[in-house]
Amino acid sequence: MTGKGGTGKTTVAAALAxxxxxxxxxxxxAEVEGRQGxxxxxxxxxxxxxxxxxxxxxxxxxxxxxxxxxEQALLDYLDMFYKLGRAGRALKKLGAIDFATTxxxxxxxxxxxxxxCEAVRRKDRAGWRSYDAVVLDAPPxxxxxxxxxxxxxxxGLARFGPIHxxxxxxxxxxxxxxxxxxxxxxxxxxxxxxxxxxxxxxRAAGLPTGxxxxxxxxxxxxxxxxxxxxxxxxxTAIAKALSQAGLGGARRGGLAxxxxxxxxxxxxxxxxxxxxxxxxxxxxxxxxxxAYELELMGDGVDLGGLYRLAENLRKQGLGVA
Amino acid sequence: xxxxxxVLDIDPLIDDPKTRIVVCCGSxxxxxxxxxxxxxxxxxxxxxxxxxxxxxxxxxxAQSMGLTELDNTPRKVAGIDExxxxxLHAMMLDMKRTFDEVVxxxxxxxxxxxxxxxxxxQSLSAGFAGTQEYMAMEKLGQLRALDAWxxxxxxxxxxxxxxxxxxxxxxxxxxxxxxxIRLLMAPAKVGGRAGVKFLNVGMSMMTGTLSKVxxxxxxxxxxxxxxxxxxxxxxxxxxxxxxxxxxxxxxTAFLVVAAPERDALREASYFVERLAAEDMxxxxxxxxxxxGSGAAQLTAERALAAAEALDDLSEPxxxxxxxxxxxxxxxxxADAAGTADADPVAGNPSTPRLTGEFDESAENxxxxxxxxxxxxxxxxxxxDGGEGTPSTDSADTSSPESPxxxxxxxxxxxxxxxxxxxxxxxxxxxxxxAGMLRLHxxxxxxxxxxxxxxxxxxxxxPDVPMVDVAALPGDVHDLExxxxxxxxxxxxxPTAA
Numbered sequence: 001m002t003g004k005g006g007t008g009k010t011t012v013a014a015a016l017a018x019x020x021x022x023x024x025x026x027x028x029x030a031e032v033e034g035r036q037g038x039x040x041x042x043x044x045x046x047x048x049x050x051x052x053x054x055x056x057x058x059x060x061x062x063x064x065x066x067x068x069x070x071e072q073a074l075l076d077y078l079d080m081f082y083k084l085g086r087a088g089r090a091l092k093k094l095g096a097i098d099f100a101t102t103x104x105x106x107x108x109x110x111x112x113x114x115x116x117c118e119a120v121r122r123k124d125r126a127g128w129r130s131y132d133a134v135v136l137d138a139p140p141x142x143x144x145x146x147x148x149x150x151x152x153x154x155x156g157l158a159r160f161g162p163i164h165x166x167x168x169x170x171x172x173x174x175x176x177x178x179x180x181x182x183x184x185x186x187x188x189x190x191x192x193x194x195x196x197x198x199x200x201x202x203r204a205a206g207l208p209t210g211x212x213x214x215x216x217x218x219x220x221x222x223x224x225x226x227x228x229x230x231x232x233x234x235x236t237a238i239a240k241a242l243s244q245a246g247l248g249g250a251r252r253g254g255l256a257x258x259x260x261x262x263x264x265x266x267x268x269x270x271x272x273x274x275x276x277x278x279x280x281x282x283x284x285x286x287x288x289x290x291a292y293e294l295e296l297m298g299d300g301v302d303l304g305g306l307y308r309l310a311e312n313l314r315k316q317g318l319g320v321a
Numbered sequence: 322x323x324x325x326x327x328v329l330d331i332d333p334l335i336d337d338p339k340t341r342i343v344v345c346c347g348s349x350x351x352x353x354x355x356x357x358x359x360x361x362x363x364x365x366x367x368x369x370x371x372x373x374x375x376x377x378x379x380x381x382x383a384q385s386m387g388l389t390e391l392d393n394t395p396r397k398v399a400g401i402d403e404x405x406x407x408x409l410h411a412m413m414l415d416m417k418r419t420f421d422e423v424v425x426x427x428x429x430x431x432x433x434x435x436x437x438x439x440x441x442x443q444s445l446s447a448g449f450a451g452t453q454e455y456m457a458m459e460k461l462g463q464l465r466a467l468d469a470w471x472x473x474x475x476x477x478x479x480x481x482x483x484x485x486x487x488x489x490x491x492x493x494x495x496x497x498x499x500x501x502i503r504l505l506m507a508p509a510k511v512g513g514r515a516g517v518k519f520l521n522v523g524m525s526m527m528t529g530t531l532s533k534v535x536x537x538x539x540x541x542x543x544x545x546x547x548x549x550x551x552x553x554x555x556x557x558x559x560x561x562x563x564x565x566x567x568x569x570x571x572x573t574a575f576l577v578v579a580a581p582e583r584d585a586l587r588e589a590s591y592f593v594e595r596l597a598a599e600d601m602x603x604x605x606x607x608x609x610x611x612x613g614s615g616a617a618q619l620t621a622e623r624a625l626a627a628a629e630a631l632d633d634l635s636e637p638x639x640x641x642x643x644x645x646x647x648x649x650x651x652x653x654x655a656d657a658a659g660t661a662d663a664d665p666v667a668g669n670p671s672t673p674r675l676t677g678e679f680d681e682s683a684e685n686x687x688x689x690x691x692x693x694x695x696x697x698x699x700x701x702x703x704x705d706g707g708e709g710t711p712s713t714d715s716a717d718t719s720s721p722e723s724p725x726x727x728x729x730x731x732x733x734x735x736x737x738x739x740x741x742x743x744x745x746x747x748x749x750x751x752x753x754x755a756g757m758l759r760l761h762x763x764x765x766x767x768x769x770x771x772x773x774x775x776x777x778x779x780x781x782x783p784d785v786p787m788v789d790v791a792a793l794p795g796d797v798h799d800l801e802x803x804x805x806x807x808x809x810x811x812x813x814x815p816t817a818a
Contacts, residue, residue, distance in 0.1 A: 004349065004350060005348060005349020005350040006348075006349060006350025006351070006580075006582075006584075006585070007350070140349060142377065156440075157440050157441060157542065158538070159538065160538070161538070188796070189381075189795070189796040190350075190796060191350075193380060218763075221756045221759050221760050221763075222753070222756040222757070222760070226753060226756065229749070229753070230750075230753040230757070234749070234750050234753065237749075237750030238750050238753055238754045238757070240750065241631055241634075241750045241751045241753075241754035241755075242627065242754050242758070244630075244631070244634065244751070245626075245627035245628070245630040245631045245754070245755075245758070246626075246627055246630060247619065247623070247627050259616050259619060261615070262614065262615025262616035263616055263754075263757040263758070263760075263761055264757065265615055266614065266615070266616075266757070266760050266761055266764055267753075267756065267757045267760055269794045270760050272794045272795065273794050273795070276794070276795050298763075298766055298767070298770070299770065300583055300770075
């Protein structure tokens with residue numbers, strides 16, 4: 001799940017993880033940006049570098065969550081592949097881990113995506129996949145292709161050897177039909193532009209695009225034509241209607257009459273936005289990707305709101321396995 | 322009641338010749354770049370020789386400043402009013418080119434080639450996350466060193482934590498000091514200095530491990546890279562330190578940009594604390610996209626109640642309900658009369674409608690009566706179910722509303738009464754008015770929410786000066802729009818100094 005900053009990608013990622021967990025399935029919701037956004041959403045304490053159950057979905061499913069930390073992931077990785085428990089710690093002392101995860105930030109992305117893929121491919125003793133689905137709250141749209149594709153780049157750098165193999169394995173998962181990159185956007189110019197660019201980049205890199213999820217959709221109360229009709233020649237009638245509704249006198253200077261102009265101004269802004277949104281929706285339509293819409297939750301998304309969003313996604317058919 | 326904080330006065334800040342650098346920082350999507358550009362336009366038109374360094378501007382915003390390509394050098398922005406003696410330049414950061422320039426500047430031709438051709442360098446400089454931060458700071462240092470502008474306005478990269486750019490110089494510094502870097506360089510140097518070999522059995526064991534993990538040739542690439550960079554590390558380091566000091570210096574002002582949303586202000590709060598911890602001079606907080614209302618005296622609750630009352634008036638015209646209205650015929654005629662007695666308003670609308678447009682059917686007349694009840698919809702629906710229920714229903718629903726609704730009704734209703742007969746399309750006006758009231762209610766709820774979020778910030782940081790910038794309905798993509806934002810930043814003051 002990617003999206004421009006401020007579009008609510010963490011929220012939508014969490015809602016999708018919940019939706020996918022419905023009816024007894026098991027999902028993992030992972031974050032990689034160290035922001036503890038998942039913990040905030042689910043109203044729990046900060047997540048450690050450890051998968052833990054964070055929510056129960058309708059029908060008995062489970063959402064597990066994991067905040068992936070690059071440094072831990074590297075030590076993990078070293079331990080898992082090279083049994084480097086002690087040497088790993090020595091590397092840390094030397095500043096090598098710090099180097100790998102911060103100063104050479106590309107490696108950081110390799111580690112993060114590597115951990116996600118490990119969770120995707122992990123199997124339990126009986127040979128079943130540990131998770132039915134893994135939802136990654138990924139970096140923003142502007143960086144997503146580079147982030148997911150970083151292993152391609154690394155595989156090119158390390159032309160053979162263990163890193164090369166690991167990078168290749170990650171890329172196989174990322175580019176497989178099992179992966180879908182969903183893009184969260186608002187019906188505003190910049191997020192839509194970023195979504196358009198993002199999809200183009202993803203496609204160019206051969207990464208599988210999923211759906212466009214239009215978040216925080218506000219209802220259309222009036223369009224431009226309605227506002228124009230209100231403004232031109234209906235002021236008096238509107239003042240009277242307001243008055244009728246108990247908001248004071250409709251005569252010039254009356255309470256209701258004085259409301260007309262500011263209310264019209266707000267209606268005009270609304271209509272302008274409606275027109276802009278219409279254009280943005282059309283532009284998104286040209287991508288040819290399935291689109292889903294989630295309504296704006298005025299007071300922000302609390303836990304209850306998250307479940308409603310998940311339900312809404314399921315109703316629209318996203319998150320139904 | 323809302324909390325007050327000191328006002329952030331933008332004009333004195335950008336006019337002060339001692340202000341040499343303004344850094345706009347904040348989380349993604351809060352209008353940082355637009356703020357930086359608007360400040361640039363305003364400063365220039367007030368007489369400063371300003372340059373705006375943007376990192377990743379939206380296409381149309383970039384075009385508005387004439388930035389059509391990344392060429393990594395400031396370009397003069399056309400269309401600026403230079404009568405006050407100022408001018409505006411703008412540039413977009415090209416990371417790779419900035420990095421290349423640094424390399425070329427700090428080492429001889431041959432080594433520079435070796436570095437630029439190194440595959441490790443190529444992917445590092447092409448924009449792994451993090452490079453942007455280093456390079457933004459590097460470019461800031463360069464622009465400052467050129468001393469060709471008296472005000473530099475920097476937009477910071479859309480960082481994961483919004484703070485990375487602060488850490489960048491330090492991280493580089495600590496990395497260069499690190500033992501790891503020496504370790505990496507060791508084998509490359511060993512060739513030249515055989516004696517070192519003996520000292521470092523442990524180290525060669527470590528390089529063995531590294532080689533196992535990374536693959537020998539990748540390790541070699543990294544080593545060559547690091548070795549080649551070795552010559553310029555000194556320069557790199559001192560520049561990183563210098564930039565960091567520059568940020569702490571007197572002529573620098575940080576503006577934290579946020580929007581009145583929970584997450585953005587949480588980041589802003591964190592940023593304010595962090596800047597204090599780093600001894601970085603904070604000028605204040607720019608709160609973008611703040612909503613207000615010209616009709617703030619009308620609360621959301623009253624607006625909604627009024628909208629519902631108007632819905633009730635127009636309901637018979639709703640195509641969804643014609644049958645209901647029909648069915649409701651009998652029970653509700655009586656009911657309407659009853660309500661009219663109880664509520665002086667209820668009878669009024671039906672009268673003008675009789676004489677107005679609604680001449681064709683008795684149904685309309687009757688249903689107009691019905692929907693005058695505050696619980697009109699419910700009343701109509703239950704009317705389907707059985708006789709008698711609607712009247713009790715409507716009595717129930719209307720009573721709780723009457724305390725707020727009734728007292729205000731009588732006087733205006735009489736006015737309305739007189740006007741209705743000349744009204745060309747009363748129903749339409751009712752609907753429009755109801756829509757406008759709903760929008761207003763939504764707006765007032767938003768205003769209240771923003772207020773709460775803002776207050777939370779102010780409680781924690783009562784001393785941070787703040788300026789609210791009113792929301793625009795659309796995005797800004799021309800100088801005119803940037804000027805308008807500039808005016809809002811300066812609390813409505815026109816540009817002229």
